[in-house]
Amino acid sequence: MDERPISPILKILAAVGFLFLLAPVLIVVPLSFSGEVFMAFPPESWSLRWYAAIAENEKMLAAFLFSLKLATAVTAVNLFVAVPAAYALVRLAPRGGDAMMGFFTAPLLLPSIVLGLAMLIVFSRAGLLATPQGMFVAHLVVTLPYTLRVIATALSTLPIAVEEAAATLGASPVTVFRRVTLPMMVPGMIAAGSLSFLVSFDEVVLSLFMSGPRLSTLPVEMYNHVENRADPLVAAVSVLLVVFTLVAVVVVDRSLGLAKTFVR
Amino acid sequence: MMHQAPTDMTVAAAGPRAGQGYLSLQGLTKRYHDFLAVEAIDLDVAQGEFVALLGPSGCGKTTTLRMIAGLVPTSGGRIVVAGQDLTAVPPHKRDMGLVFQSYALFPHMTIAQNVAFGLEMRRLPRMEIAARVAEAVAMVRLEGREDRRPAQLSGGQQQRVALARALVVRPSILLFDEPLSNLDAKLREEMRSEIREIQQRLGTTALFVTHDQDEALTMSDRIVVMSHGRIEQIGRPEDLYERPATPFVARFVGRTNRFTGNAHGTTIRLGDLAVRAATQRSGPVEVMIRPHRVALAAAGCVPADGLNSVTGIVRRTTYSGDFVQYLVDADGLTFMVEEATVGHGRIAPAGTAVTLTWAPADTLVYEAAP
Numbered sequence: 001m002d003e004r005p006i007s008p009i010l011k012i013l014a015a016v017g018f019l020f021l022l023a024p025v026l027i028v029v030p031l032s033f034s035g036e037v038f039m040a041f042p043p044e045s046w047s048l049r050w051y052a053a054i055a056e057n058e059k060m061l062a063a064f065l066f067s068l069k070l071a072t073a074v075t076a077v078n079l080f081v082a083v084p085a086a087y088a089l090v091r092l093a094p095r096g097g098d099a100m101m102g103f104f105t106a107p108l109l110l111p112s113i114v115l116g117l118a119m120l121i122v123f124s125r126a127g128l129l130a131t132p133q134g135m136f137v138a139h140l141v142v143t144l145p146y147t148l149r150v151i152a153t154a155l156s157t158l159p160i161a162v163e164e165a166a167a168t169l170g171a172s173p174v175t176v177f178r179r180v181t182l183p184m185m186v187p188g189m190i191a192a193g194s195l196s197f198l199v200s201f202d203e204v205v206l207s208l209f210m211s212g213p214r215l216s217t218l219p220v221e222m223y224n225h226v227e228n229r230a231d232p233l234v235a236a237v238s239v240l241l242v243v244f245t246l247v248a249v250v251v252v253d254r255s256l257g258l259a260k261t262f263v264r
Numbered sequence: 265m266m267h268q269a270p271t272d273m274t275v276a277a278a279g280p281r282a283g284q285g286y287l288s289l290q291g292l293t294k295r296y297h298d299f300l301a302v303e304a305i306d307l308d309v310a311q312g313e314f315v316a317l318l319g320p321s322g323c324g325k326t327t328t329l330r331m332i333a334g335l336v337p338t339s340g341g342r343i344v345v346a347g348q349d350l351t352a353v354p355p356h357k358r359d360m361g362l363v364f365q366s367y368a369l370f371p372h373m374t375i376a377q378n379v380a381f382g383l384e385m386r387r388l389p390r391m392e393i394a395a396r397v398a399e400a401v402a403m404v405r406l407e408g409r410e411d412r413r414p415a416q417l418s419g420g421q422q423q424r425v426a427l428a429r430a431l432v433v434r435p436s437i438l439l440f441d442e443p444l445s446n447l448d449a450k451l452r453e454e455m456r457s458e459i460r461e462i463q464q465r466l467g468t469t470a471l472f473v474t475h476d477q478d479e480a481l482t483m484s485d486r487i488v489v490m491s492h493g494r495i496e497q498i499g500r501p502e503d504l505y506e507r508p509a510t511p512f513v514a515r516f517v518g519r520t521n522r523f524t525g526n527a528h529g530t531t532i533r534l535g536d537l538a539v540r541a542a543t544q545r546s547g548p549v550e551v552m553i554r555p556h557r558v559a560l561a562a563a564g565c566v567p568a569d570g571l572n573s574v575t576g577i578v579r580r581t582t583y584s585g586d587f588v589q590y591l592v593d594a595d596g597l598t599f600m601v602e603e604a605t606v607g608h609g610r611i612a613p614a615g616t617a618v619t620l621t622w623a624p625a626d627t628l629v630y631e632a633a634p
Contacts, residue, residue: 159366159368161364161366161368162368162369162370162371164333164335164355164362164364164368165362165364165368165369165370165426165429166370166381167334167335167354167355167356168333168334168335168355168356168358168360168361168362168430168439169356169361169381169382169385169429169430169433170356170357170359170382170385170386170433171356171381171385172354172356173356175356175385176356179381180370183372184370184371184372186372
């Protein structure tokens with residue numbers, strides 16, 4: 001962020017990079033205001049009809065609501081499990097802690113298609129397919145490694161002397177955790193929480209395996225929709241999602257500082 | 265505890281008798297697997313005393329301090345404060361204040377909240393907490409900064425907050441773990457006298473870990489020199505400096521000339537030279553002479569009776585403001601000599617023929633290391 005002059009070549013490279021990243025948005029936004037019945041770029045006429053259509057598509061709305069609830073619940077349980085787990089692994093450093101960390105983060109190494117297939121076999125026997133519970137467990141499995149990893153990293157960078165200082169000042173171990181460790185972990189928890197929310201909200205492969213006619217997540221519903229019909233409805237949904245994400249990012253940034261959350 | 269002390273070093277180190285101190289370490293030991301970090305340390309500190317633990321890194325001084333604070337479990341021995349055995353007491357019930365090298369302030373709290381933390385843990389009434397926080401903040405001259413966060417203060421200010429935070433609970437013992445190492449030289453000197461003055465005013469018992477001999481010499485009532493997990497010498501700063509009990513102390517505290525030679529009674533042969541000491545020895549010895557104890561005169565001066573006298577040529581002269589350091593070649597040995605600069609005293613340039621003299625009592629003799 002200092003005031004060094006930026007070479008023109010770097011500027012061009014940056015512009016190309018941004019263009020590449022933003023290209024989907026540049027296509028999707030005009031498409032969502034299309035007045036046509038088919039997806040075609042550029043649209044020949046303009047309207048807001050596909051935004052209106054979302055409101056009438058009950059399946060899409062239900063899927064959106066379910067995705068929202070699922071991601072929220074998954075994130076809450078993630079933090080509830082990962083904070084104590086990370087504390088135990090990092091601070092108490094038990095024998096075999098590294099192996100445990102490796103085991104907990106192993107799902108990251110497996111292709112989701114393999115995970116999905118395995119879950120399909122197990123869940124169908126347990127009668128968990130196409131149930132909110134099954135979906136929840138599946139999402140928990142893929143998000144927990146991220147949460148645990150991020151929180152453990154955040155925790156291991158916290159200076160232990162601060163906690164020791166609190167102890168010498170008369171704080172019991174529980175008080176040290178509550179008054180000192182936990183507040184210092186907040187940025188890491190926000191980062192981990194955002195990540196698990198996004199991973200859950202975005203998850204397609206596992207959700208495809210777990211969903212059924214009565215239950216699907218927003219990405220799955222969008223996928224189904226595109227498979228059956230080629231209208232620009234999903235473009236309108238996508239634009240709403242982008243706006244929704246932007247608002248969330250701005251809110252988090254204004255209240256806590258995103259830079260502080262992700263860059264340590 | 266003091267091994268192979270030369271005879272004129274019998275001046276007892278001031279301090280409480282063994283086991284009678286306000287803080288008493290009795291056979292304190294720390295073992296990490298096969299490594300003995302601290303080996304059966306005995307130390308007694310009187311109430312209100314300021315004692316420095318001095319030694320090179322890895323000598324066990326910080327481990328000792330952390331055992332006293334309860335942050336590191338002991339492997340053996342006892343820690344007694346005011347007659348109470350604290351060896352098995354967890355850190356939050358020890359009532360000690362610890363000031364860290366890294367300040368270790370709570371980053372998410374304001375200065376006032378940092379200072380108030382220990383008082384809140386003691387469940388004092390709100391009014392009293394406010395009053396004592398204000399008093400402590402004033403004591404370290406940080407009035408008006410109560411609502412800032414630690415990150416908004418300079419290093420010196422942060423360390424003063426840490427000091428206030430530790431002092432405000434009126435701890436039984438104040439422990440310092442190299443608190444000045446992260447500060448620049450000028451600030452370090454200011455903080456030295458500030459810490460010392462506050463400690464004396466409050467009469468708090470203090471233990472101060474440092475690897476900086478100047479810090480230890482200028483701040484302490486007594487200094488404990490440690491090496492390889494053991495105590496080399498306990499004594500007042502002047503005892504340590506003038507009468508180091510071991511070669512290690514002589515080398516670590518202050519500058520010194522080191523020679524090896526052979527002793528026959530009070531005469532010691534250093535190569536072609538024969539010098540006298542005040543102590544009787546025989547066999548191979550290590551000899552130390554403080555550079556500021558050696559006087560330098562023009563060659564040919566007749567030395568006073570009984571003084572050691574050596575003639576030589578000045579090889580190098582280094583002027584450093586308050587003193588001049590000479591390297592003098594004499595009979596195959598090189599002597600370091602330091603003279604205080606007095607007004608426009610003349611300075612002998614390199615090449616000058618000189619006579620060096622010093623008293624036999626200033627020839628410190630130690631058994632040669634095997």
